[in-house]
Amino acid sequence: MIRVGIYGATGYTGFELIKVLVRHPAVEIVFATARSDVGKRLCDIFPTMLTTPLVAVDQADLAAADLVFTCLPHNAPELVPLVQRALDAGKRVIDFSDTFRLRDPDDYERRRGWPHPAPELLTAAVYGLPELHREAIRTAQLVANTGCYPLTAILPLWPLVNADLFADATVIVDSKSGVSGAGRALSLKTHFGETHETFSAYNVGRTHRHLGEMEQETGLHIIFSPHLLPVYRGILSTIYVNLRSTATLAEVRAAYDVYRNEPFMRLLPEGRLPELRHVQQTMYLALGIQPVEGDPGRYIIVSVLDNLLKGASGQAVQSMNVMFGLEETLGLV
Ligand SMILES: NC(=O)c1ccc[n+]([C@@H]2O[C@H](COP(=O)([O-])OP(=O)(O)OC[C@H]3O[C@@H](n4cnc5c(N)ncnc54)[C@H](OP(=O)(O)O)[C@@H]3O)[C@@H](O)[C@H]2O)c1
Known part of the structure; x- marks a missing residue:
C-alpha cells in the first residue's frame, strides 16, 4: 500500500482527490490537512467522506507518508517550505499548484516578475504529464501536476x-x-x-x-x-x-x-x-x-x-501510479 498524505484536503481538488483515492486499491490515506476546518473531520465538510481528522499543516504526520499531495493555492505562504520539508524527509511530492511547472528559473522570473523562491526545486521537478514525460515521472521526487x-x-x-x-x-x-x-x-x-x-x-x-x-x-x-x-x-x-x-x-x-x-x-x-x-x-x-x-x-x-479529474486530481493519481510502478489506470477507470 502507498501511504499518502493530503495537504489542502477540503478544497475542490482535495475533495476530488479523496473521492478517487478511497476507491484506489493500493492507497491508504494517512493524514488530511485543512486551514479553517482544523479540528473537524473530513465527513463534517463532505458528509459522504471518511472520518479522517483534519489537522493543521504543521500537525500532519509527515513521517507516516510515502507520498504527499499538496493541493494548496499557489500563493499559500506554507507551500514552498512544506514541499521542501517533505522532500528533505525523503518523501515523494505531487504539487497541484503552478509553482514548480516551469523548468527554467529565468523563464519563471521573466514571466512572473520576481525570482523563484526555490530555483533548485524548479530544475528538479518533473512536469506531471505522463503522455509526454512518463519516463521522468517514474523516478521523480517532485512532480509538478499540470494546469x-x-x-x-x-x-x-x-x-x-x-x-x-x-x-x-x-x-x-x-x-x-x-x-x-x-x-x-x-x-x-x-x-x-x-x-x-x-x-x-x-x-x-x-x-x-x-x-x-x-x-x-x-x-x-x-x-x-x-x-x-x-x-x-x-x-x-x-x-x-x-x-x-x-x-x-x-x-x-x-x-x-x-x-x-x-x-x-x-x-x-x-x-x-x-x-x-x-x-x-x-x-x-x-x-x-x-x-x-x-x-x-x-x-x-x-x-x-x-478540470478536476484529467485537469487536476485524476491526473495526479495517474502520475502517482507511474511513480509507484502501478497500472496507470488503476483507480481511474
Ligand atoms: N480547481 C481546479 O480545477 C484546479 C485545477 C488544476 C490545478 N489546481 C490547483 O490546485 C490547487 C488547489 O486548488 P483548489 O481549487 O482545490 O483550491 P481550493 O478549493 O481553494 O482549496 C485549497 C485548499 O488549501 C487550503 N488552504 C488554503 N490556503 C491555505 C494556507 N495558507 N495554509 C494551509 N492550507 C490552506 C484550503 O483550506 P481552507 O478552505 O480552510 O482555506 C483548502 O483545503 C491550486 O494551486 C490550484 O491552482 C486547481
Missing part, C-alpha cells in the same frame, strides 16, 4: 509540433472553464450572482499565469483567452492553428497516432466535435479536428476535459 487550462492546449498541440506540421508558430487558444477551476474559496468573481446566466472573458492575450507551461511544452507562441463558463466543471478549448498548406486532414489526424496507446486520450471521428458532457466526471481528454473550408492549412481543434 487544467494548459492541458487542453498542450495535448492537442504537441502531436502537430512533433509531426512538424506548423507553418506559423502563433496559435490562438480560446478556452472556457467551469467555475470550479477557481477553487472553493469565496470570491466575488465566482459567486452565483456573478456567474449565473452570464459569460465573461478575463486575462486575455498573454497575461494569464498558465501561458508559460503551454509555451514550455509546445515551443509555440500562444495567444490565450480564458472565459468563465456558468457551469461547475469542465473546460472546452477552441484552438486555431495554421499548418503547412499541403497538410491534409488525413495527415493531421495521423499525427495523433502518438496517442494510440494512451488510455485517456480520445480523438473523435471526422466531423465530430466534443462537448463538456462527454468528459465530465471522467479522465478523458477528447478532441475533434475541423479543417477551415477554402483555407488550406488552417484547422480548428476543439478539446475538452474535466
